[in-house]
Amino acid sequence: MKFRTRAIHVGNQRDEQTGAVVPPIHVASTFVQHHAGEWREFDYARSGNPTRKNLELTLASLESGTAALAFSSGMAATHCVTMLLESGDHIVAGSDIYGGTYRLLHKILNRSGVLVSLTSTGDLAAFERAITPQTKLLWLESPGNPLMSITDLNACVAIAKRHGVLTAIDNTFATPVLTRPLELGIDIVMHSATKYLGGHSDALGGAIVVADKTLYDRLYFIQNATGAVLGPFESFLMSRGLKTLELRVREQCRTAQQLAKFLEADSRIQRVLYPGLASHPGHAIAARQMDGGFGAMLSFEVVGDFEKTKRVVESTKLFQLAVSLGAVESLIEQPAAMSHASYDAADRLSHGIRDELIRISVGLEAFEDLRDDLDQALNT
């Protein structure tokens, strides 16, 4: 079956007892055992819940994996991956990553002795040189956040194989509609399901999808032992969101491409960072690696300083001033003050996140209305 058919039918079996075309939400925290100590598929809701299981089936199918795990947030999913490591192990991560991931890597993992190097994936030779004998994991994000850098995933898989290390990618921005990293040989796909998978700014969640059963077993053990699972109501909302994922993402990409062109031609803008533009340094790789669209996130730098940029993001009427992304309503933010405020200021600048950078998440509103909204805000 095609992607959008699987999004509707895999993990969404009808309820045989009632004929309901949508599976019921199971809220039970515990499940009866027929005999003491005889474990059935479900025994306790942290270890497994039927509604969460349905979502995991859909996610595994859409990411071309064999199994998925749903978490209470994207950060919980990322944390679970990092818990595969032990004291003394080392992670090489791309430098264009979500601010919360930066914080987890630098301010939490260091407490348990896991070391981290941030290196741009724009120079893969330097990226490979950052690998040491202690390196156990390459952490990637493509498109990156907030600079929309594109990482060549095939090349990273080849590097990882040479050094015998795991690869994991935060696939939140691309979604499985545009990039399915497991098909390219990446070991672990992670999502903030809060974003496109849910798609409506009404539920927090995270996910991990893998192809390898042994790796799944290791990750499941960590999830069950540490407990950051997704609840049944959020699982239901994510499953519902996934049914329209492809339609939403394709349309949002189309509008983002139009907005990128509009902004690129505007003298009030210094530069536009969108992989769908020929001017983007990662355009050729993105065209090969992304399936029929370049995402609905884009960043741009205005002519002006921190204050001018702040005024612009505070002046839009349709674009709402908020962190997060990937939902039907468009959002705008200033990374230096918002999504990437958790970076140390010097680190932020050295990674190219300037004060005049604005990031937008393009929703499902009409292109013309979004264009006019940016136009009036830039005149502020």
Ligand SMILES: Cc1ncc(COP(=O)(O)O)c(C=O)c1O
């Ligand atoms: C790219 C990316 N990864 C991970 C996260 C963290 O996800 P969550 O907020 O669901 O914990 C976010 C949140 O903004 C994100 O944008």
